[in-house]
Amino acid sequence: MAAVLSWLRLKRLTLLQSFILLCTxxxxxxxxxxxxxxxxxxxIRSRLADRSAADEWVLYALVGTxxxxxxxxxxxxxxxxxxxxxxxxxxxLMKASERISANDLGFRISYDGKDEMGELCRVFxxxxxxxxxxxxxxxxxxxxxxxxxAIFAHDLxxxxxxxxxxxxxLTAYLPGNSLPADKLLDMIQTMKxxxxxxxxxxxxxxxxxxxxxxxxxxxxxxxxxxTSLLDGSARQIAAGFGKTVESSADADSDADSVxxxxxxxxxxxxxxxxNGARHASSRVDxxxxxxxxxxxxxxxxxxEGFSDEALRKAALPFYRGEAPESNEHHGLGLYICxxxxxxxxxxxxxxxxxxxxxxxxxxxxxxxxxx
Numbered sequence: 001m002a003a004v005l006s007w008l009r010l011k012r013l014t015l016l017q018s019f020i021l022l023c024t025x026x027x028x029x030x031x032x033x034x035x036x037x038x039x040x041x042x043x044i045r046s047r048l049a050d051r052s053a054a055d056e057w058v059l060y061a062l063v064g065t066x067x068x069x070x071x072x073x074x075x076x077x078x079x080x081x082x083x084x085x086x087x088x089x090x091x092x093l094m095k096a097s098e099r100i101s102a103n104d105l106g107f108r109i110s111y112d113g114k115d116e117m118g119e120l121c122r123v124f125x126x127x128x129x130x131x132x133x134x135x136x137x138x139x140x141x142x143x144x145x146x147x148x149x150a151i152f153a154h155d156l157x158x159x160x161x162x163x164x165x166x167x168x169x170l171t172a173y174l175p176g177n178s179l180p181a182d183k184l185l186d187m188i189q190t191m192k193x194x195x196x197x198x199x200x201x202x203x204x205x206x207x208x209x210x211x212x213x214x215x216x217x218x219x220x221x222x223x224x225x226x227t228s229l230l231d232g233s234a235r236q237i238a239a240g241f242g243k244t245v246e247s248s249a250d251a252d253s254d255a256d257s258v259x260x261x262x263x264x265x266x267x268x269x270x271x272x273x274x275n276g277a278r279h280a281s282s283r284v285d286x287x288x289x290x291x292x293x294x295x296x297x298x299x300x301x302x303x304e305g306f307s308d309e310a311l312r313k314a315a316l317p318f319y320r321g322e323a324p325e326s327n328e329h330h331g332l333g334l335y336i337c338x339x340x341x342x343x344x345x346x347x348x349x350x351x352x353x354x355x356x357x358x359x360x361x362x363x364x365x366x367x368x369x370x371x
Contacts, residue, residue, distance in 0.1 A: 012114045018085050022077045030073040037065045089117035093124060105132040155336065156201055158270045159194035162236045166191050190232050197263055216261050216343055223249075223258055226265065227288050230297070233266060234273040238284050241277040247286040258295050260366045264340050268362050269297050271333035276301040279358055290366070294346060298361040305352040314350050337362055 013021065041062040048058070089111050096109050109125035111118050166187050173179045179187075231247050238245045269286075276284045280301035287298040306314060313319045315338040337360070338348040345365025353359040 014115045015085060015117070018115070019081060022081050026073045026077040030069055033069045033073075034066055037062060037069065041065075085113075085115065085117065089113060089121055092121060096124060096128065100128065100131065103135075105135060152201060154333070155267060155271070156198070158233070158237065158267075158274065159197050159201075161240060162194050162233055163191055165236045165239070190229065193229060193262075193266075194233075197266070200263060214264075214340070214343065216264060218259050218261055220257050220259050221262055223256060223288075223290060226258065226260070226262065229262070230266060230269045230288075231286070233270050234284070234286055237270060237273045238277045238280075241274075241280070243277045243280050243282060243284055245273070245284050245286060247288070249288040258290055258366045260295055260364055261344060264344055265295070265297070265364060268337045268340050268364075269299070271337050272297070272299040272360050272362060275299075275333045275360065276303075276358060279303040293365065295364045295366045296361060297364075298359065300353050300359045301357045303357050305356055305358050306350065311350060311352070315348060334360065 041058050044061075045058045092109060092111055096107070099105075099107055105128060107128075109121050109128060111121040113121070169187065170179075170184075174184075227247070227249060231245070234245045234247070273284060273286070276299045280303045283302050285298075285300045287300075289296045289298075310319075315334045319335075334348070334350065341348045341362050341364060346363035349361040349363070351359050351361075
């Protein structure tokens with residue numbers, strides 16, 4: 001029977017077709033056995049014809065044998081149907097269910113049957129694949145949220161430090177009226193810029209799902225005003241590390257204004273300055289250049305420069321290097337710069353200066369506006 005079923009390739013039949021085929025084969029086999037049982041009963045009755053009770057005894061035996069044959073045929077048919085059509089796919093699905101329950105989705109469900117059980121296995125495999133994809137997406141989303149929260153915490157410290165520095169200056173010099181009015185007004189305007197940045201950070205934390213979703217808002221700003229804002233923040237940051245800042249510009253004569261996202265530029269330059277000041281011996285140099293549809297900011301320090309490993313990995317998230325104070329920061333600064341530069345249509349270049357020290361150049365895609 002098994003050889004016949006194998007020859008007929010039972011797996012290619014549907015469950016109903018398989019059931020009908022097994023019923024037919026079982027019926028044929030049972031009828032054949034019943035015929036043999038009738039012949040057996042007739043032979044016994046002939047040999048016992050001289051006994052009066054033989055006919056009745058043979059009849060009872062024949063009926064009992066036929067019933068046992070039918071029952072055995074039904075049981076055999078059920079066993080064969082389960083073995084050939086249900087056992088393998090049910091076992092596969094049970095093992096798959098156990099692994100899914102254990103949050104193990106790194107497997108595949110494979111069954112070559114062409115019937116409903118094969119289709120069920122394929123649907124189950126499709127569901128497993130979708131669950132695996134959803135799990136990976138959820139995991140990436142959670143990791144991105146953790147990374148984004150760390151980035152926000154990292155970048156919130158800079159405007160807060162700047163505000164604290166200006167607040168200390170106002171507290172120290174304002175009571176004695178020793179601050180010129182224009183200097184006081186400039187400090188207040190710079191503080192206002194950083195307050196607006198803090199507000200935008202708070203708004204972004206409620207709406208942004210990942211760093212790459214940060215919107216770029218291009219606005220026209222005078223080049224002198226922009227470099228003045230960047231210099232002011234840079235000096236505050238460098239002072240916190242006990243370093244000095246020198247800046248220079250090499251802008252096109254016609255580039256009186258540029259169209260950029262001021263907040264993104266300030267965020268990138270502040271991270272670059274903080275990274276440079278962290279590794280500088282005493283000084284950080286900033287050079288601005290506007291031209292060719294780009295606004296570039298180069299931050300160089302007089303430290304030891306980047307190691308070969310740092311040149312490859314400095315822009316990776318959470319890379320801290322081997323600086324003694326590396327445990328005081330998250331290694332996100334240059335990663336943030338890289339992502340934001342690319343969002344602004346530019347790039348980030350990390351290298352060592354010709355005379356030593358680290359050198360980082362941020363390029364921003366922009367429009368030059370002439371008077």
